[in-house]
Amino acid sequence: MLTIQYLEDSPALLHMDRKLAIDKLQAAAGYLPFTHLLIGWNVPQQLLEACRVEAERLGMRFMRWQPLLTTDKDFLPEPDWQTQAPMGNKLVGYRGMPEFTFACPNHPEVQEAIIKHIGKLIRQGLYQGFFLDRIRFPSPSTHPIKDLACFCDHCRRKAEEFGLDLDLVKRDLLSFTQAENRHLSWVKSLLTGWADPERIDLNPSFTRFLAFRKxxxxxxxxxxTRILREAHLEVGLDCFSPGLTHMVGQDLRLMSRHVDWIKVMTYAHAFGPAGLPYELSCFVDYLIRFTNLSEEQALHWISQCLGMPLPNNRVSLLQDGLSSLALEQEVKRGIESCSVPLLAGVELxxxxxxxxxxxxxLMADLNAVKQAKPAGLAISWDLLHIPLDRLGMVNQVYLG
Known part of the structure; x- marks a missing residue:
């Protein structure tokens, strides 16, 4: 499999020339035998139809790239639907951006609105499948307690059915203050997905809380996916890099049961939300602030938690990203976690x-991914901003 994401939401799409959009798609197909075109969620109708026709001509499956718990401009989450932090405040997304501001998956109105919206899109009859994005809780890496979600009334009621007292979890989280061991234990729990019940400094109910979020x-x-299956549509899923899935409530093994394939965002050189350097650097900043660890010690500690080689300083992490070896290990981790084909997301x-x-x-990364042997590549994340010579490099290194 070889997927390409195209025409992510942007004001520029309103003025994009149809021929320009098709020319870029045709040129890309000349470099790589793409199997799936994952088309953006707010594409003007003229461009959308032109890309659909061209994808069919090129033999690509035409799938809707669809965010679920954030806005797509037609689905507009109400402020009351936003996830809630332990302090009681609503969590606003990265730099206040609506596309990174998440609705609570347990809010009945959110559930109803999403099903209604997806049903409307299905009835358009344009798509052969859906590529589901942003189906998770917001990342808490900037502050693993204050930015943790969700603690709203709807989550509290669902937690009770799960046998979990969410108020108790919240109370214990907010009691951490300056207890260094607790901060370390909690970050480790977010990275590994479980809290060691033998540790006296961490409530064992935290493991159940992490399972509840998943x-x-x-x-x-x-x-x-139930209504997508009823419509006989293919379903793909966009997930965090495997070492980061626990902290956003994604369980690759459980999610595999509901989809045809999973793409993991193994972005080793992306310095924004979901990118490994960005998310890990946020954890480093937090540990330096709330523990006695130095920068080098914090990076080493995170490296040990994840079983992943990391640079020994933050500047290198932010400037150079992760090594090809770390990338290979992440892709292998994803393959082991999934029961459906896994696609490695590679940012170009x-x-x-x-x-x-x-x-x-880039050549070293492509060789590393090839060694990991995923089911395919997900070229990320918008063809519009990818130099074509990089597609040629993928052909030469990964397919060659």
Missing amino acids: KCIVDILANV VELEGITKLNNHQ
Whole structure:
């Protein structure tokens, strides 16, 4: 499998020339034998139809790239639907952006609105499948307690059915203050998915809390995929890099039961939400602030938690990203966690302030991914911003 994401939401799409959009798609197909075109969620009708026709001509399956728990401009979450932090405040997304501000998966109105919206899209009859994105809780890496979700009344009621007292979890989290061991234990729990019951500094109910969050995400995924299956549509899923899935409530093994394939965002050189350097650097900052660990010690400690080699300083992490060996290990971790085909997400975009790529590093990464032997590649994340020569490099290194 070889997927390409195209025409992510942008004001520029309103003025994009139809021929330009098709020319880029045709040129890309000349470099790589793409199997799936994952088309954006807010594409003007003229462009959408043109891309659908061209995808069919090129032999690509035409799938809707669909965020679920964030806005797609037609689905507009109410402020009351936003996830709630332990302090009681609503959590606003990265830099206040609506596309990173998440609705609570347990809110009945959210569930109803999503099913209604997906049903409307299905009835359009345009798509051969759906690529589901942003079906998770917001990342808490910037502050693993204050940015943790969700503690709203709807989550509290669902937690009771799960046999979990969410108020008790919240109370214990907020009691951490300056207890260094607790901060370390909690970050380790978010990275590994479980809290060691032998540790006296961490409430064992935290493991159940992490499992509860995963159940919340799997439940809403099951509800959405049920109507997609009834319509005989293919379902793909966009997930965090395997070492980071626990902290956002994604369980690759459980989610595999409801989809045809999973793409993991193994972005080793992306410096924004979901990118490994960004998320891990946030944890480093937190540990330096709330524990006695130095920068080098914090990176080593996270490396030990994840079983992944990391740079020994934050500057290197932010400038160079992760090594090819770390990338290979992450892809292998994903393959072991999934029961459906896993696609390795490889960032090829050139976006100022977000990606820092060079040909030498890219070739090493592609070789590393090839060694991991995923079911395919998910070229990320928008063809519009990918230099075509990089597609040629994928052909040469990964397919060659």
